[in-house]
Amino acid sequence: MSTAVFPPLIELSGVNKHFGDLHVLQDIDLTVGRGEVVVVIGPSGSGKSTLCRTINRLEPIGSGTIRIDGEPLPTEGKGLAKLRAEVGMVFQSFNLFAHRTVLQNVSLAQVKVRGRGRAEADARSRALLDRVGLASQEDKYPAQLSGGQQQRVAIARALAMDPKALLFDEPTSALDPEMINEVLDVMRGLAQEGMTMVVVTHEMGFARASANRVVFMADGRIVEDRSPEDFFGAPESARARDFLSKILKH
Amino acid sequence: MKVLTDNWSIYWHGFVGTLELTVVSAALALLLGVLIASFRVSPVRALRAFGTGWVTILRNTPLTLLFFIVVLGLPRFDIVLPFFTFSVLALGCYTSAFICEVLRSGINTVPPGQGEAARSLGMTFGQTLGLVVLPQAYRSVVAPIGSVLIALAKNSAIAGSFSVVELLGTYRTINELGYGIVWTFVWIAVGYLVITLAISAVFNLLERRTAVSR
Numbered sequence: 207m208s209t210a211v212f213p214p215l216i217e218l219s220g221v222n223k224h225f226g227d228l229h230v231l232q233d234i235d236l237t238v239g240r241g242e243v244v245v246v247i248g249p250s251g252s253g254k255s256t257l258c259r260t261i262n263r264l265e266p267i268g269s270g271t272i273r274i275d276g277e278p279l280p281t282e283g284k285g286l287a288k289l290r291a292e293v294g295m296v297f298q299s300f301n302l303f304a305h306r307t308v309l310q311n312v313s314l315a316q317v318k319v320r321g322r323g324r325a326e327a328d329a330r331s332r333a334l335l336d337r338v339g340l341a342s343q344e345d346k347y348p349a350q351l352s353g354g355q356q357q358r359v360a361i362a363r364a365l366a367m368d369p370k371a372l373l374f375d376e377p378t379s380a381l382d383p384e385m386i387n388e389v390l391d392v393m394r395g396l397a398q399e400g401m402t403m404v405v406v407t408h409e410m411g412f413a414r415a416s417a418n419r420v421v422f423m424a425d426g427r428i429v430e431d432r433s434p435e436d437f438f439g440a441p442e443s444a445r446a447r448d449f450l451s452k453i454l455k456h
Numbered sequence: 457m458k459v460l461t462d463n464w465s466i467y468w469h470g471f472v473g474t475l476e477l478t479v480v481s482a483a484l485a486l487l488l489g490v491l492i493a494s495f496r497v498s499p500v501r502a503l504r505a506f507g508t509g510w511v512t513i514l515r516n517t518p519l520t521l522l523f524f525i526v527v528l529g530l531p532r533f534d535i536v537l538p539f540f541t542f543s544v545l546a547l548g549c550y551t552s553a554f555i556c557e558v559l560r561s562g563i564n565t566v567p568p569g570q571g572e573a574a575r576s577l578g579m580t581f582g583q584t585l586g587l588v589v590l591p592q593a594y595r596s597v598v599a600p601i602g603s604v605l606i607a608l609a610k611n612s613a614i615a616g617s618f619s620v621v622e623l624l625g626t627y628r629t630i631n632e633l634g635y636g637i638v639w640t641f642v643w644i645a646v647g648y649l650v651i652t653l654a655i656s657a658v659f660n661l662l663e664r665r666t667a668v669s670r
């Protein structure tokens with residue numbers, strides 16, 4: 207599987223970032239191909255969330271370059287906004303717009319950013335809500351939904367922009383165990399359809415089954431970058447072996 | 457009661473003068489307040505610095521001094537406007553600094569994830585603020601903005617010292633006509649109460665409406 211060739215879509219090279227004295231990202235080189243699913247795992251504080259957030263510049267970087275579809279990431283302003291519309295993001299805490307209904311959440315950016323008409327946007331939103339199994343909930347406010355439902359709306363909202371890639375920043379970490387699967391089901395479906403995905407997660411089952419590559423991070427560095435079979439079967443580094451032994455026990 | 461009925465037209469003119477000053481200055485203050493608040497949270501450093509400077513200077517200058525600066529200072533640059541306009545400028549700019557800070561604290565009550573989600577969908581700074589952040593800040597700023605506008609209504613009395621017809625200034629005329637000072641002021645106070653209680657009522661209504669839509 208790891209030998210499959212994907213034309214590059216997201217390219218990070220020599221990326222460094224500091225939070226004060228803390229060197230959270232150290233010389234990160236990472237290429238994600240079109241249609242590829244890359245799962246980023248690692249202990250907390252390893253920089254994996256920060257890495258995910260630099261890809262659409264929610265976190266600015268200190269040095270290095272990030273390219274999306276060959277274009278360097280603009281620093282601010284309209285150019286950056288335009289690029290962000292091409293890269294969807296799903297957050298740990300869902301971040302649905304609390305003052306808008308489910309339907310409005312999915313339609314808002316289609317209308318305001320993509321310039322679609324209200325009716326066209328709503329039709330698209332309804333199709334996507336149906337797809338994530340929430341067609342009957344469109345008039346509810348986010349606070350009236352369960353965590354798993356909110357996260358599925360958030361995925362629909364990101365998909366509504368027809369993004370080139372989706373970033374998932376620990377999408378199931380804030381969910382009750384019984385709701386994790388409904389979100390993972392949607393993500394598995396997307397992976398099978400060939401959506402380009404970068405997924406920061408602790409769900410090893412998802413990594414094993416759906417990832418093309420597993421990237422293991424520790425202390426701000428990429429320690430391993432291999433196929434899931436190789437990584438879970440025979441981790442090369444002591445750091446990864448230690449990590450896996452701790453989380454796979456239960 | 458005689459003070460009021462005998463001098464109804466003087467009182468009425470003063471009352472309308474204060475009302476006009478309050479309404480026009482409030483409109484200017486709200487407009488500038490939103491603008492300066494957006495400067496203060498903008499990603500552009502120069503705008504942030506301008507916003508901080510605006511608030512620091514206007515909030516820390518006594519309002520009377522600000523009136524003097526506007527009324528005596530601007531004509532030196534050949535800007536000659538009616539006293540009413542000068543007063544609106546002074547009151548509006550002064551109050552905008554307070555409105556700005558109220559809005560900014562309201563913006564800070566909105567979880568940062570809301571803005572991040574908006575930006576990650578490709579919304580510009582203006583869209584993020586206008587469509588996502590400010591509507592959610594609204595609920596928590598309604599009550600304090602009411603207080604700021606009530607303060608504005610009362611502050612407008614200073615304009616009376618600068619040849620603008622307003623409620624407090626009417627006491628001079630009425631006093632010259634020989635009416636008792638105490639009752640003159642009681643009716644002036646009632647006039648202010650009518651305006652400030654009206655502002656309170658409007659903002660109570662706004663607050664109740666946002667509470668329902670939650």
